[in-house]
Amino acid sequence: MNTDPAYVAEQTGVVVSATMTETPLESLLADARAVTTTDAMGAVITFEGVVRDHDGGQRVSGLRYTAHPTAPEVIAVVAREVSNEHPAVRLWTAHRTGDLAIGELAFVVIAAAAHRRAAFSAAAELADRVKAEVPIWKEQELLHGASQWVGLE
Numbered sequence: 001m002n003t004d005p006a007y008v009a010e011q012t013g014v015v016v017s018a019t020m021t022e023t024p025l026e027s028l029l030a031d032a033r034a035v036t037t038t039d040a041m042g043a044v045i046t047f048e049g050v051v052r053d054h055d056g057g058q059r060v061s062g063l064r065y066t067a068h069p070t071a072p073e074v075i076a077v078v079a080r081e082v083s084n085e086h087p088a089v090r091l092w093t094a095h096r097t098g099d100l101a102i103g104e105l106a107f108v109v110i111a112a113a114a115h116r117r118a119a120f121s122a123a124a125e126l127a128d129r130v131k132a133e134v135p136i137w138k139e140q141e142l143l144h145g146a147s148q149w150v151g152l153e
Helices: 006-011 029-036 071-085 116-133
Strands: 014-021 043-050 058-067 089-096 098-101 105-113 136-142 147-150
Touching: 014 029, 014 071, 029 043, 029 089, 029 105, 043 116, 058 089, 071 089, 071 116, 089 116, 105 116
Parallel strands: 014 089
Antiparallel strands: 043 105, 058 098, 058 136, 089 105, 136 147
């Protein structure tokens, strides 16, 4: 039984932003959190996908994300669908394109809700669906000099 005041529901069911960008996500994170969170939100879940130095047993020195021209539309559709399935949540997401170094943010999901279960559930679903459905490909530069494409199927 939901005992939250009516104004809480008026603030949720919102996709604040869903974007593909070449802009470093680190510079967007504080503002993203500020616009996604309201005083009615008691739970804020932030998933930060960070470029790591290994993948599939090989060392990685950096990578490049390339996105299909439809990727901005697809990420927005996915976010709206997740929002529709989780109407008690406010969502913000962005995925980088271009060259990224080890340690940089590649993907961010922020989910804010009055209660933690709703925020966790929506954040996990949005992260999984963006990775599965948005046409983004990763070219990894391996430490030994070769490159490897990930996500081409």
